[in-house]
Amino acid sequence: MTRWTVRRHRRADARASLYCFPHAGGSPGEYVRWSDDLPDVQVWGVHLPGRTTRRAEPPFTRMEPLVDALVSAVSFDGPFVLFGHSLGALMAFETAKELRRRGHAQPHRLIVSSCPAPPLMPPARPPVHALADDELLAEIERSWGESLDHLRGDPDLRAHVLDCFRADFTLLERYRHEPDDSPLDCPVTVFAGTEEPWTPRAGDWAAYTRGPTEVELLPGGHFYFRDGRQEAMRALRTAVSTTSQ
Numbered sequence: 363m364t365r366w367t368v369r370r371h372r373r374a375d376a377r378a379s380l381y382c383f384p385h386a387g388g389s390p391g392e393y394v395r396w397s398d399d400l401p402d403v404q405v406w407g408v409h410l411p412g413r414t415t416r417r418a419e420p421p422f423t424r425m426e427p428l429v430d431a432l433v434s435a436v437s438f439d440g441p442f443v444l445f446g447h448s449l450g451a452l453m454a455f456e457t458a459k460e461l462r463r464r465g466h467a468q469p470h471r472l473i474v475s476s477c478p479a480p481p482l483m484p485p486a487r488p489p490v491h492a493l494a495d496d497e498l499l500a501e502i503e504r505s506w507g508e509s510l511d512h513l514r515g516d517p518d519l520r521a522h523v524l525d526c527f528r529a530d531f532t533l534l535e536r537y538r539h540e541p542d543d544s545p546l547d548c549p550v551t552v553f554a555g556t557e558e559p560w561t562p563r564a565g566d567w568a569a570y571t572r573g574p575t576e577v578e579l580l581p582g583g584h585f586y587f588r589d590g591r592q593e594a595m596r597a598l599r600t601a602v603s604t605t606s607q
Contacts, residue, residue: 365416366435367406370394376404378441378470378602383408383450383457385476386530387502387523390414393445399595403602408432408453413526421529425537429456433464443602444469448584449534451477455570458546468548472571473601475553476584479566480539491531495524502527505584549573551601553594555586576601 367381368390380403382393390407391414397405410428412421422428432453438461446454451474458472490501499520503510513520550571552564556579568575578597582589 364435366409366432368394368409369404369406370397371405373397373402373404375402377402378443379404379406379438380443380445380598380602381406381408381436381438381454383444383446383453384410385448385450386534387527388447388450393447396595396598399591400599400602403599408450412529413522417522421526423529423532423536425452425456425533428533429453429460433457433460433466438467438469441470442467443471443473445473445475445598446477447475447587448477449530451475452480452534452537455480458548462544462546468546471549471551471601472546473551473553473598474567476555476558476586478560478563479570482534482537482539489531489535491528491535495520498524498528498531545569546571547573550575552577553586553597554579555582555584555589556580557583 380396380400382390382396382405384390384393384407390409394405394407397403409416410421411419422431444454444458446452454472455474458469462468490498493501499510499513510523513523548571550567550573552567552575554561554564554577561579564577564579565575578601580586580590580594580597587594
């Protein structure tokens with residue numbers, strides 16, 4: 363275990379490890395709690411600089427150095443699956459590519475969640491990461507569909523949360539996929555909420571692997587696993603278990 367990964371339970375006899383890359387502004391805590399629903403899986407949350415116990419470290423705002431630092435620090439041993447939600451899906455995808463470039467073990471499966479395949483739409487003008495604090499907070503509420511009124515009464519927490527979001531939106535809006543002629547070899551599973559507008563393009567991820575690509579639509583929106591945790595955990599359990607057999 364390094365400062366880049368956290369877990370809730372230690373499972374020495376796990377059939378596979380699941381590394382979860384969080385969404386923009388997210389932390390690993392939401393994802394490591396999934397270990398309660400995946401008793402035979404070692405669930406790891408990827409812990410990025412600039413948040414929670416790594417708050418004093420500067421956050422990354424570019425994908426390449428982030429992935430380089432992560433892959434240099436974490437040993438991906440045994441059967442393992444990479445899962446990324448939203449921005450985290452791009453991190454997981456680029457991590458799989460960097461592992462291959464270095465000649466390291468490949469994930470047994472890549473699970474990309476609620477994220478269209480590259481190339482992404484051009485960033486908005488003005489970019490979200492450049493918005494003033496009040497505008498950024500309003501944009502997060504609009505995009506996430508959740509009220510963040512609790513932040514307005516706590517200036518310190520508000521500043522920290524917005525710093526995390528601003529760094530992650532910078533990372534997303536600066537991201538440019540570098541096309542190559544070598545798709546991944548691992549299977550790719552695409553999860554998306556049925557209410558997300560991009561779901562008709564979910565199959566586009568097939569262009570990035572020589573392995574099979576599966577698409578599973580789950581009831582709900584961008585955070586479908588909050589809307590219907592039981593159904594989402596069933597799908598995740600199936601994807602990991604079929605990988606590690």
